[in-house]
Structures are given as structure tokens and as C-alpha cells.
Amino acid sequence: MTQTDLSWVRTEMAQAMPAPAGERGLVAWVRKNLFASVGDTILTLLGLLLVAMILPSIINWAFVQAQWTGPDRTVCATVAQGGIQPDGWSGACWAFVNAKFGQFMFGRYPLEERWRPILVAVLFVALLAPLLIPRAPHKGLNAVLFFLALPIVAFILLVGGMFGLPHVETPLWGGLLVTLTLSFVGIVVSLPLGILLALGRRSKMPVVKMICIVFIETIRGIPLITVLFMASVMLPLFLPAGVTFDKFLRALIGVSLFAAAYMAEVVRGGLQAIPKGQYEGADSLGLSYWQKMYFIVLPQALKLVIPGIVNTFIGMFKDTSLVYIISMFDLLAIVRQNFSDASWASPQTPASGLIFAAAVFWLFCFGMSRYSMFMERRLDTGHKR
């Protein structure tokens, strides 16, 4: 056999060539992603039409024609409506938001005492930020400060009546202050309560199990408004004569119990997803029930259901807007209330105020959902298939 019988084998790698011109660059991207087929082209054109119809008018309304500052309604009304704008004018009335900003944030909280909620907000951010950044040190201390010390300090600062701080009644609270307080307390209370309810529902003790099931299913079956109704009209009837509750506190109890029932179902999903071997392994190590749950089961179960937990938080944050029904003034309610302010009433005011409120709610909810996605990726230990 001679060498010539062998087929020719290349000794060095072929030079990598750039992709053909039709497969790279903007043109190829456009062809692949926008005009791949006839149907695709029609869809793209329809989509472009939709964007062309909506986007310019939104930009025009929200920015170009918008009025940013002004003393009263005249800047946001046309001549026919008693204002200064030409007929046919239509634009956002950010001047209204600007003028009412303090109310939207704090409600009727006394002007000279507003440094107190601001201080609480600063403390809140200062403690929350390192808690959310995974690399920041002293997580344990931080968590204790955030979940135990902050509520006490915030209570003293916001309610007052001690240490020389004047008492501020809760009916004066309003705006974003109420929204955030309700949701923070709701979150802090509903998670542990929900975990306990979920454990109770999976307990082997029939009485405990029944109590938990009845509670969870009843609350989940009725709207939050009904729960708030109960908290505001029925609770006073349930208590001995003369014992009264702060309305704010009643709403807090209603919201927390409501969220806890949903949380319980989310956590139960996580508990069920943990393989039986983990429970049995913990038992065979001689761990007690609480040790088993605390060290083995819950860390794995809660990690699995982070998206569900955050979804419940987001749902609760949005649901705090319902306290409007029992005439408390959260952000949305105070925006709504200001529509009827005669010095600002104009056809553009409601939409402007509502879009401002929507933007605030959206920022918080979107932030929460993005952070949960980030945590999910970080905590992913690669056990997934």
C-alpha cells in the first residue's frame, strides 16, 4: 500500500469565513424577524399601523402638549372651558400632579410633621437596599433591624404621641404613605402566617388541618372588598361594647389575613414539591418537627416558590388600593378625591392624575417582579432538568 491510496487529509483547520451577506447585518435581521413570510409581513404592517396610530398621540399628549407647571386649572383648560389653551387643545395636566404632589405622598399628614414620614422612608430605603444586594455583609443583623427595629421606630415616628412627638391620627394619613405602610405590614405579617397555615394544612392532626382548610378556602373564595367590609362593619360588632379599633388597624388586619390565605396556598405548592425522601431523611436524623421544617424542608420549598411569593406580594400591593371602598385614602383614592377639587377640575385632570398613580404602582410592582427574577436565577442551584 502506498501513500497515494489514502484520501487526502487536511492537516490544518480551514479559515473561518464570515457568514454570507444575506445572513448577517440589519437587512437579514429585518427579513428574519419582520418579513419571514407573507403572513408575517401582514402582521408587521398591522403592528406598525397600530404603533403609528397610538405612539405619536401618546407622546404628543404626555409631553409635547403637556402643561408642567401652573397655578390652577386655567393652564389645563381650553378657552371654551374657561382656561387659556386654544380650542381643540388636549394634553396632560402635569401641573395638577405637581401642585398636589405633597398630598399624593402624605395625604393630610400635617405639613410641619412631614419630616417624620420622610425620615421613615429614608430609614426604610437605607435598610432595604443592603438587604436586597446579595454581596452586602451582615445580612442577619440587617434583617433583624429591618423586620423588628424598623417597624417599632416607624410606629413611634409616624403615630407619635411619645418622646415629645405630637400625635398624628391615622385618618390624617394618606397617599403613598398609606399604600406603602399597608403593603409593608401586610408582607411582614402574611409570609410567616401563610407558612404556618400551609404547615397546618399539611399537618397530620385532623383538627388543626380542618381549621386551616376552612380558613384558607373561605378567604380565597370571597373578594377582598368583602373582607374589608367585614373588617370595617362586622369587627366592631364582634368585640365587647366600648372596645374600638383604629380603622387603619382594621384594614391592616383585613389585608394581612387575606394575603396570608393566598400565601399559604403558594407555600403549600412548594411543600408538596419537596421529595418525600427529604422529609424521611430529616426524620431518620432524629430532627424534631420544627427542626425538620426549619433546616431541611422550608429552605428548599420557599426557594422553589419565590415567583409565587413575589406574585402574592405584588397582588397585595395592588390590592391595597381597595381600601378606598372603606373610605381610607391611599394613593389612588387621594388622586381620585382630588378630581373634584374645583380649582383643578378640567377634562384632562382625571387622566393625568390616574396615569401618575399608575406609573407609581407600576414602578413598584415591576421592580418587585424583576428582583424576584434576579433572585430566582441567583438561587438556582442547578437541580432543575
Next chain:
Amino acid sequence: MASQEVLREEPTRGSLINDPRVRSIFIQVVAALALVLCIWWIVGNTIDNLQRLHIASGFAFLKGRAGFDIADSAIAYSSDNTYGRAILVGLINTAIVALAGIVTATIIGFMVGIGRLSNNWLIRKICTVYVEVFRNIPPLLVIFFWYFGVLSVLPLPRDSIGLPFGSFLNSRGFYFPRAVWGEGSWLIFLALVLAIAMSWFVARKARQRQMATGQQFPVFWTSVALIVGLPLLAYIVSGFPLTFDLPKKSTFNLTGGFQVKPEFLSLYLALSFYTAAFIAEIVRAGVRGVSHGQTEAAGALGLRSGPILRLVVVPQAMRIVIPPLTSQYLNLTKNSSLAIAIGYPDLTAIAGTVLNQTGQAIEPVLIMMAVYLGLSLLTSAIMNVVNAKMALVER
């Protein structure tokens, strides 16, 4: 043997405290006692309070004269009717808005959800923006937006915006032609029922034949022909009994036609748009939950993309989609109680009025709870049937 006997004996415990069975019984007895005591205390307090405030109790108030008007009522109602009838009106209104919302939200949700999986970049982005915007704002805000931001700034009735098919839109709502069923129109309904029954029968037979022989039958087009054709035939045979009452512009108002009030419209639109964002995410997760191997295997069998979607992907995706879809339907029904914020007379709003008028706090809230629980159970029962039909049949 002897050693096994020894093993089977209960190990002796130091004390009763460490015996799990004793502990469990003890905890349960304490829990039950605490619950009973709590209920006893609450009931006692309530009875005291009711007596002190001279509030009647019991459901006798349902027979009393209501004395308030309801703006939007599907059944005949006046302020002389009873509280019971008022609550019934509210219940029907809740059911109407929930049902209409569920249908619309499902349609929008499926379209947007599939749009988010499209190969088309623009469509994908538009759908993503829709979902991210509506998922992250409170439903109450969406309702307010439609009510105060859009519908109440529409022109007055005399400069109504004309829409196709003789319908009008103005600040008092949406007007469209009302169908007036004349003599002999029962024949059309009969034909429709007959057509539905026949197409069900055809579908059944076609399926049996396909199972036995493998031959297919164009069930879809046959059903369309039946359901459209038969009523049309009946319409012609019975002498065109259907006429339309068109809304007409007069100097200050629109007369005639069917008016949909802005309260209903904003609640319905808000609930549909809000829930659709969640349904879209569920649909997306469902379709993505079907493994790619299924699509590839179907392709390897020679199916084209249409049949792959219809016969392989969608039936499997539906299994993942239906349970969370059910809970979204329940959420929509519960969220319809937000009607109270804009004055649409749904169950919560009317029960709230009854509560204020009679002063009886407990009974209206109990009725509300019972109705919503009932609606929830009904919806989940229906969806469970659907789910059972869709579920994987294993040997």
C-alpha cells in the same frame, strides 16, 4: 422470632411529654378549645351589641320594601320591590359582567399570549408591553381610567361619535341597534338549537369513523354550515321576522336602540383588559411547557405546522393552561366587586346599600360571602369538568 418481638414493642419513653401521639392529641384539644371559646366569645359579644344597638337580626328584612332605585337592571325592578329582589338584581348584574369579562379576557389573553411567542419581533414586543403594563397596575386604577379618563370625557349625546352598524358612542354610554323579534322568530331559535345538536352529532360520528377507519371528515366546516345555514333558512321561511330598532339622534339625546351604560362598559373593559394580561402569561407558559421534542417528532411524522399546532401542541398545552386559567376566572369574578367604586350596581354595591339602610351588618355580608363562594365553586366545578376532558388519559 424472639428478637423481632422485642423490636416491635413500643420503646419506653421518659415521660408523656415526649410521646408524639399524646402531644398531637393535646395540641388538637387545645386548638379546638381555643376555637370554640373564641367563637363563643364573638357570638356573645355580637348578641350583646345587637341588643344594645336595637338592631334586628335574621333574614326577615329581605321581604321589606327596598326603597332605592337601581340604574342598571336586567329584570324588572322598582324601588317598591323587596330587598330580596334588589339583591337578586345585583347577583344577576355580577353574573353578567363576570361572564362577559371572562369571554373577552380569554379571547384577548389567548391572542396576546400567542403573540408573545410569535417569530415576529414587532408583534412580540407589542404583546410584551401590553402584558407588563397591565399586570403591574391595580385593577381599580384600570377601572377608574376607563371611567374617568376615557368614557366621561367623550362628547355629549348631541355630538355622539357615529360608529358602524348604526351604533353611537357618547358620555352616556354605547348605543347599538336593538333586535326586535317579530312573529315566528321562535323558528330561528329552534333552528339554532337543532343545528348545534346536529353538529355535535356529526362530530361524534366523524370521530368514531376516524377511530375505526382512519378517514377524516370536515367537521368544522360542516358545523359552520349547519349553525349559520339552518337559522338563516328558518329566517327566510318564517318571513323575515327580525327587525332592528336603530338609535336615533334627537336634539339633546339619543332615543331608541340599546344603551350600555358607561359604568358597565368601564368595568367590563377594565376587567377584560386586566385579566387578559394574566391569561396571556398562562397561555405562554402552557405552550412553552410542551417540550420541543413533541413538535420535532410531529414534524418527523410529516405533519405541517398547522396540524402540529392543532393536534400536538395545543391539546398538551391546554392541560397546563386550564388549572391556572380557572383561578384567573375566579379572580375576575371576585374583582367584579370593584363595581362599587364607580357605582355599577353589582352584588357588593347593592348589599352595601342594604347594609346601610337596614343597619344589619352581618346578614348582607353573609349573603355576599355565600354568593361569591357559590360562584367560585360553580366556576371551578365547570372548569374541573373541562379539565377532566382534557387531562391525559393513562392506561
